[in-house]
Every structure is written in C-alpha cells, then in structure tokens.
Amino acid sequence: MRNAAARSNLLVPEVREVMDIRQASDYLGISPDTLYKYASEGFVPAFKLGNRWRFKRSRLDEWMDQQSGMNTPAMDPEAKKPVKAAL
Numbered sequence: 001m002r003n004a005a006a007r008s009n010l011l012v013p014e015v016r017e018v019m020d021i022r023q024a025s026d027y028l029g030i031s032p033d034t035l036y037k038y039a040s041e042g043f044v045p046a047f048k049l050g051n052r053w054r055f056k057r058s059r060l061d062e063w064m065d066q067q068s069g070m071n072t073p074a075m076d077p078e079a080k081k082p083v084k085a086a087l
Helices: 002-011 021-028 032-041 057-067
Strands: 047-049 052-056
Touching: 021 032, 021 052, 021 057, 032 052, 052 057
Parallel strands: none
Antiparallel strands: 047 052
C-alpha cells in the first residue's frame, strides 16, 4: 500500500505556492519562453527574486479568474441585445 501511494505521488507534480518559471509554465500550460515574455511585459503577476522570475500560485489563480471573466457581474439574459435579422 505504501509503494502505491509513493508511485501515485510521482504522477502528480507538486504545486508550490511560489513557483519558478518552469513550474509556473507547467501550471499554466504554456511554454517557459512565453511565460518569460508575459512576465517581462507585466502581463502576468510575477516578481523577481534576485534575477529570476517567481510566481505565486494564488496570484496566478486570481489573474486567471480575471482573464476568464469570473469576476465580472452576471448578466441578465433578458438584457441581451437582439440580433438583427439577415437581409
């Protein structure tokens, strides 16, 4: 039983609160090069520790929620604009 638990841990990578660029890119599902560019441009929440980029998981989660529109107020379905008929 103990060996099975140890093997299952190998399949699931550990997600830490503070991640380096490789861990954060795996977490976000993008390449490290793309994440480096996004961090340099200020597009994703990141900070430098020395000369290396670091990413807090909780800040990335909040950022993803904002990007996906989860923090926007719910729209009333009746308030949608009508679609114009094609001529």
